[in-house]
Amino acid sequence: DSGVTQTPKHLITATGQRVTLRCSPRSGDLSVYWYQQSLDQGLQFLIQYYNGEERAKGNILERFSAQQFPDLHSELNLSSLELGDSALYFCASSVYPQSSYNEQFFGPGTRLTVL
């Protein structure tokens, strides 16, 4: 158990809908990262938050947004869903690095299926 929790574990929805994925980081970790893993793909970095502030963006679509709350949990909002958004979404957390030497600890993921 990494100490990172994600809910829900599975989510099935229809095209055009909006969903919210939730992540609670390990105790003491201030950074939260979101990744997407599509079929046959590696993990693609989406976005990072540190102590409530957005710090870096990766390949995140404009239809997607995220935020980190004062209690450090984070939510990833996916809207106007398309079939291609079906994927595993992982949250990871870490102590904010002073350098790039940064081990991230991953949650179990949320499997999103868009029908």
Next chain:
Amino acid sequence: DQQVKQNSPSLSVQEGRISILNCDYTNSMFDYFLWYKKYPAEGPTFLISISSIKDKNEDGRFTVFLNKSAKHLSLHIVPSQPGDSAVYFCAASASGSQGNLIFGKGTKLSVKP
């Protein structure tokens, strides 16, 4: 364009033998490299890492080797055990990247009894 490549989608090894998983990268700014292991229906689990100032890091049965001139790293598992069967991801990060990781597509390791 993939910055981190794992060219072998799968690898099969006999129990007790050595498993060698390979990873190549293209970005010379990468200075920290990690290996993660992933079982089905679970998130990736951190395994071992190496910084660019080293060429080898060892932790029990796991050793990571880094060849900066070739932009290549490898993970050695000795001896391999059936419980090592999983997908292994290579990841890299660069200074100034806020620690964001760039992952390869993974290699599925099967260790046969």
